[in-house]
Amino acid sequence: MELIDQVSINALSKRDLLLIIKALEFTNENTNLNDFIELRNSIVKELCFLTNTTEEVFIDYLEANN
Incomplete structure (x- = not known):
């Protein structure tokens, strides 16, 4: 198996990105692990x-229509 140096998000949907972000928040809140x-x-x-936006604007964009 080849090592992966970089991961691409090209194939991820808005919904997938939002789920990843929310899952990381949820896991942090429930484990208290800062990682x-x-x-x-x-x-x-x-x-x-990459999108030249603020966090609030970006998260709002992901949450729109989800």
Whole structure:
């Protein structure tokens, strides 16, 4: 098996991205392990950078019509 250096999100839907973000939040809240919220924040920060939006605008976009 080849090592994966980068992961692409091209095939993920808005719903999938929202589920990942919400799952990381939920897991952090229920385990108190900061790794989950740090991963969530890192993903959201990168996506906001790529879309040139704020976190609030990006999350609202994902939640729209879901």
